[in-house]
Amino acid sequence: MNEAGKRSLLLSDKVQYLPGVGPRRAQSLGRLGVETAGDLLDYLPARHEQQECRTIENLDEGMVATIIGEITAISARRSRQGPTVSATLTDNTGRCSIRWFNGAWIMDRIERGSVIRATGTVREYRQLPQLVNPRFVVVGSDAEPVDESEPMRFEGVYPATAELSSRVIGRLIASNLDWMLPLVEEWYPPAHLKQRELPPRRWALSAMHRPQRDGDVAQARRRLAYDELLLMQLAMTLWRHHRHSGVKSPALACSAEIDRRIRRRFPFPLTPAQNNAIQAIAPDLARTRPMNRLLQGDVGCGKTVVALYAALVSVANRCQVAIMAPTELLAEQHHRSIEQYLADSRVRYGLLVGGMPAAQRREMLVRIESGEMDIVVGTHALIQKDVTFAKLGLVVVDEQHRFGVRQRATIRSKALAPHYLVMTATPIPRTLAMTVFGDLNVTTIDAMPPGRVGIETRVTGPMHHDAAWRFVRSRLEAGEQAYVVYPLVDESDKMQIRAATTEYERLSRQVFAGQRVGLLHGRMNTVDREAVMADFTAGRIAVLVATTVIEVGIDVANATCMVIEHAERYGLSQLHQLRGRVGRGNRRGYCFLMTDSPGAMQNERLSALAATTDGFKIAEEDLRLRGPGEMLGTRQHGLPELRVADLLKDGELLRLAQQDAGEIVRADPQLRSPDHKVLRSILSTKYREAIGLMDVG
Ligand code: ADP
Ligand code: MG
Numbered sequence: 001m002n003e004a005g006k007r008s009l010l011l012s013d014k015v016q017y018l019p020g021v022g023p024r025r026a027q028s029l030g031r032l033g034v035e036t037a038g039d040l041l042d043y044l045p046a047r048h049e050q051q052e053c054r055t056i057e058n059l060d061e062g063m064v065a066t067i068i069g070e071i072t073a074i075s076a077r078r079s080r081q082g083p084t085v086s087a088t089l090t091d092n093t094g095r096c097s098i099r100w101f102n103g104a105w106i107m108d109r110i111e112r113g114s115v116i117r118a119t120g121t122v123r124e125y126r127q128l129p130q131l132v133n134p135r136f137v138v139v140g141s142d143a144e145p146v147d148e149s150e151p152m153r154f155e156g157v158y159p160a161t162a163e164l165s166s167r168v169i170g171r172l173i174a175s176n177l178d179w180m181l182p183l184v185e186e187w188y189p190p191a192h193l194k195q196r197e198l199p200p201r202r203w204a205l206s207a208m209h210r211p212q213r214d215g216d217v218a219q220a221r222r223r224l225a226y227d228e229l230l231l232m233q234l235a236m237t238l239w240r241h242h243r244h245s246g247v248k249s250p251a252l253a254c255s256a257e258i259d260r261r262i263r264r265r266f267p268f269p270l271t272p273a274q275n276n277a278i279q280a281i282a283p284d285l286a287r288t289r290p291m292n293r294l295l296q297g298d299v300g301c302g303k304t305v306v307a308l309y310a311a312l313v314s315v316a317n318r319c320q321v322a323i324m325a326p327t328e329l330l331a332e333q334h335h336r337s338i339e340q341y342l343a344d345s346r347v348r349y350g351l352l353v354g355g356m357p358a359a360q361r362r363e364m365l366v367r368i369e370s371g372e373m374d375i376v377v378g379t380h381a382l383i384q385k386d387v388t389f390a391k392l393g394l395v396v397v398d399e400q401h402r403f404g405v406r407q408r409a410t411i412r413s414k415a416l417a418p419h420y421l422v423m424t425a426t427p428i429p430r431t432l433a434m435t436v437f438g439d440l441n442v443t444t445i446d447a448m449p450p451g452r453v454g455i456e457t458r459v460t461g462p463m464h465h466d467a468a469w470r471f472v473r474s475r476l477e478a479g480e481q482a483y484v485v486y487p488l489v490d491e492s493d494k495m496q497i498r499a500a501t502t503e504y505e506r507l508s509r510q511v512f513a514g515q516r517v518g519l520l521h522g523r524m525n526t527v528d529r530e531a532v533m534a535d536f537t538a539g540r541i542a543v544l545v546a547t548t549v550i551e552v553g554i555d556v557a558n559a560t561c562m563v564i565e566h567a568e569r570y571g572l573s574q575l576h577q578l579r580g581r582v583g584r585g586n587r588r589g590y591c592f593l594m595t596d597s598p599g600a601m602q603n604e605r606l607s608a609l610a611a612t613t614d615g616f617k618i619a620e621e622d623l624r625l626r627g628p629g630e631m632l633g634t635r636q637h638g639l640p641e642l643r644v645a646d647l648l649k650d651g652e653l654l655r656l657a658q659q660d661a662g663e664i665v666r667a668d669p670q671l672r673s674p675d676h677k678v679l680r681s682i683l684s685t686k687y688r689e690a691i692g693l694m695d696v697g
Pocket of ligand 1: 270271450
């Protein structure tokens with residue numbers, strides 16, 4: 001069993017030294033995140049296939065079955081991918097055809113008269129059952145015929161890659177399982193397992209890899225999902241618990257006088273929803289305990305105004321504000337709105353973007369560090385890189401629909417720690433908010449400013465493109481403006497920029513001949529981009545052809561139409577963001593989701609989008625279609641991916657885990673008790689950052 005020689009194997013050993021693994025396989029396993037034996041044990045099947053022993057006459061199409069019989073015919077035919085081997089397998093009840101593609105090695109293993117036990121998915125081929133590329137073993141000619149009363153077997157299907165098939169992974173695990181399982185430590189005391197009706201972790205891992213009975217997998221899954229969620233909640237709770245102890249922020253008080261002065265800056269009264277948000281934020285700012293608040297609300301609901309209110313409270317208290325946007329374009333947009341509200345005030349504000357001349361940038365950095373700059377707007381990257389604030393009171397993080405869980409920790413201030421206000425336009429489904437932002441308070445702006453008429457959305461197939469363009473032209477003739485958007489996966493994607501550029505030329509010449517058309521993409525320099533935006537804002541450009549750089553924050557009330565080309569290529573939340581650029585004024589917005597494929601008319605995402613403009617519903621749907629990792633981009637942000645738990649289906653378990661994590665931290669904030677020893681050591685490998693805040697040692 002233990003082939004490693006004298007020393008016993010440990011779960012912390014590198015996989016490379018396990019029986020059946022060498023350097024090459026270790027590398028492939030590494031790409032799946034499997035570095036150690038313990039990782040291999042934690043590498044769970046994505047699903048299980050039922051495998052039944054059947055006689056040939058009882059095979060059903062589509063099932064995974066094991067049959068035993070004699071090879072009564074076998075031949076190989078050359079093809080470009082290597083020989084294709086065809087065979088006939090016969091038992092007492094009938095004949096089954098077998099085919100192996102690329103089966104050069106088969107002919108060395110079996111011949112006419114061999115008796116084999118073969119397992120595969122059953123298809124029908126020329127009135128005979130057929131197995132394609134079945135797994136098999138050669139058994140003696142005296143092998144027992146299959147016994148159909150033998151209990152059903154389940155086989156794990158592991159997430160695989162081209163270099164490592166599920167079968168190879170399964171074999172590796174199977175051949176190491178017997179020594180690994182006894183080394184698995186239990187995470188909780190027996191009383192806890194009993195109270196939560198959870199099976200032991202060792203049993204759960206064994207049952208996932210090698211289920212014995214119907215129902216094993218479900219029970220095992222529940223246990224392992226609970227473990228994942230508990231760990232995540234524990235990290236979150238510890239983070240919150242320890243972050244708040246000791247760290248102090250400046251108290252930013254807001255008097256009636258300050259409130260009055262700030263409100264005078266806005267050309268409209270704030271909506272009740274905005275006032276509610278301010279009422280939640282203001283007391284937080286006034287405390288020395290750092291605020292950590294998520295301000296969520298659909299695109300265009302007026303978050304920026306609320307954030308600016310908070311910023312001005314900070315400035316009134318002689319503390320600086322950093323406003324961090326996900327893109328330069330959005331930073332510029334924020335800077336423009338600040339300009340509009342603060343033009344004749346004494347507040348000193350500035351923009352920090354990548355395209356700035358070096359000298360100007362240096363001067364800006366000096367002014368930030370000396371405290372001469374009150375409000376700095378820039379991108380996440382820029383503000384964090386080499387900027388030190390003299391006295392930072394508040395950081396506004398405009399995430400739009402990207403979330404930077406980790407980024408928040410890294411901004412520098414000489415004085416006290418700042419308060420944080422994170423804005424997001426993707427309303428986050430409750431379960432998800434609880435998981436990912438467990439340490440944030442959430443404020444929701446749930447109503448739009450008055451006078452919004454709404455947006456009409458159409459999925460537009462190839463037959464209706466012309467009609468859509470005609471409609472857009474009619475809006476232009478009425479003096480309104482339009483966006484035409486091209487997919488762009490990221491801003492450096494040259495091909496897409498070329499597509500937008502080509503299309504821009506085509507549209508200017510044909511569809512919108514006689515209108516002024518502008519082009520905007522992420523590769524343009526700041527000056528050109530600013531010029532195009534200024535022209536569009538002032539109405540000098542009627543149609544803006546753009547890559548998805550416009551997705552965030554652009555605010556031109558006279559723009560009523562949006563045409564999104566190749567809409568099927570975007571994610572749901574992204575489409576919703578894009579669409580939020582129109583219908584912002586008091587005129588109806590129109591959004592055409594264009595697709596070239598007639599099939600896309602049935603596209604789930606597109607129909608979901610056409611059916612509602614409710615950001616919450618769309619977010620739920622997006623979570624269902626894409627899963628949380630992708631929706632939040634959490635993978636880049638240090639949140640371990642959930643492998644077993646499903647945030648949509650495991651809401652109940654999540655609540656349990658949250659409650660239990662709370663109890664653990666309340667009772668034992670350093671996880672010093674012997675009951676928490678295992679949890680502590682697991683946390684320190686999986687959630688090092690959260691633990692970093694604890695007094696480790
Ligand atoms: P968000 O940041 O949530 O997308 P903004 O703060 O950019 O929304 O506001 C969207 C638009 O609504 C802007 O044009 C803004 O001037 C306008 N707006 C914001 N608050 C109000 C209000 N209370 N009354 C009228 N218009 C408002
Ligand atoms: Mg905005």
